[in-house]
């Protein structure tokens with residue numbers, strides 16, 4: 001596919017928390033228009049930190065990008081408020097879903113469209129689109145979100161983000177804690193949004209099998225640095241990817257590894 | 266117990282419930298701000314005093330009621346937004362105790378400013394409602410209490426409708442639930458905070474007028490906050506419904522205790538009995554009747 005126009009570029013980003021803990025040591029990758037890009041890595045590799053930097057949410061967590069920059073459609077995200085980024089088409093589905101628990105599913109969705117300040121008709125139309133992608137949500141529309149299942153909450157969080165009509169949807173571990181069948185369902189919907197509506201997607205995952213199945217390209221993070229990038233199809237076939245970078249099978253014992261073996265997840 | 270005077274009991278109870286509504290009104294001012302920013306705004310009492318004092322000073326200078334109300338409301342909105350911008354926002358991410366201390370300090374600044382601008386004398390405030398007893402089937406109820414309760418109930422209904430049916434109200438509930446998610450999906454938090462402070466200013470103004478008409482507009486008015494605290498402990502710091510129920514409970518128990526067991530303590534227990542109830546309650550249910558977050562966050 002002819003992905004050439006760069007939508008998002010992350011250039012040599014370093015980031016710290018509390019001016020002390022360095023979480024990112026240099027992360028570089030791009031997302032082109034129309035692409036699905038996966039960001040892979042084990043626990044603590046820096047996926048969430050990278051995505052928060054992309055949405056300029058780090059300051060709210062006492063974090064800071066200390067070097068490098070991130071451009072979204074040419075705009076330096078560090079100079080924009082998160083609300084402005086959402087308005088310009090970049091929205092994030094946070095790790096752990098973060099639904100508004102005491103609001104109904106439909107109210108949750110509506111909050112996602114508030115920033116666009118469109119009329120009631122526009123919000124109603126956007127709602128119907130979300131329900132078309134996630135029919136389950138329509139059935140549950142009047143349920144309090146905090147009382148719905150994990151899968152439904154993930155769909156609510158994605159639907160809520162879609163309400164802002166993004167160009168780039170950023171997702172942080174959408175598979176977390178969900179049954180494989182639900183994960184498949186969510187990723188299929190994401191791919192449909194990508195194919196049919198040209199939505200570009202950046203998704204962080206520990207579940208590399210699923211992510212590599214649906215992504216066009218992937219970047220692998222290890223200890224806060226991007227260590228490998230390539231086509232998803234190619235990475236899928238490389239055994240060393242899982243073994244070395246994603247902590248999904250033990251590393252072969254090297255002479256200088258500590259006595260404790262790496263723990264298989 | 267055959268000679269128990271039920272009519273009198275009901276009279277005391279109703280009187281207590283009605284004054285409880287006024288406690289609820291003060292408590293709601295706290296709840297609004299606590300829900301959206303996690304700050305226990307101790308300056309709410311000083312805001313109430315400032316509003317009442319500004320209003321009487323304007324009317325004493327011949328400004329008509331409606332205009333004085335509008336001007337005072339505008340001033341309260343400006344003060345609220347200024348507090349949020351200059352004091353609380355720079356302190357975001359600081360521990361709750363720091364924020365609480367900031368609002369405590371702020372309440373003295375506001376009181377000082379009020380004194381500087383409007384002087385220290387006590388003002389009478391006449392809302393045009395006579396405090397005559399009103400006979401309902403043999404039970405005498407203060408006419409002013411009824412008026413105050415109706416106004417307070419109207420306020421509560423209006424605020425509830427605002428938060429339930431408007432967009433900014435939906436934004437408020439979202440922020441109250443999960444501030445980080447609200448930020449991530451593009452809600453403009455400064456706007457929502459400004460609205461909440463404006464609402465808290467309006468609550469302070471209405472409560473200030475009702476309490477001012479009742480006890481006179483004077484500096485002790487800011488101590489009304491001390492009446493609101495037991496209400497908040499009882500109802501939960503983050504629940505508007507809790508503030509209403511808590512206010513009613515405190516108002517009723519306080520009056521009943523004063524009348525029926527006050528003599529064993531030499532009277533005057535109305536002042537502290539609410540705290541006894543609140544403390545006892547705190548041991549049983551620290552998050553209040555309707556609260557979600559732990560009270561220890563304060």
Ligand SMILES: Nc1ncnc2c1ncn2[C@@H]1O[C@H](COP(=O)(O)OP(=O)(O)OP(=O)(O)O)[C@@H](O)[C@H]1O
Nearest residue numbers: 017021023041042043044045046047048049050061
């Ligand atoms: N709020 C924070 N304050 C301080 N350090 C943090 C904070 N959030 C993350 N870190 C640290 O930054 C590093 C990267 O964490 P991050 O959450 O980005 O990893 P991740 O790849 O998303 O991991 P996971 O798969 O567990 O979600 C970790 O060492 C973590 O301990």
Ligand SMILES: [Mg+2]
Nearest residue numbers: 047048049095
């Ligand atoms: Mg993470």
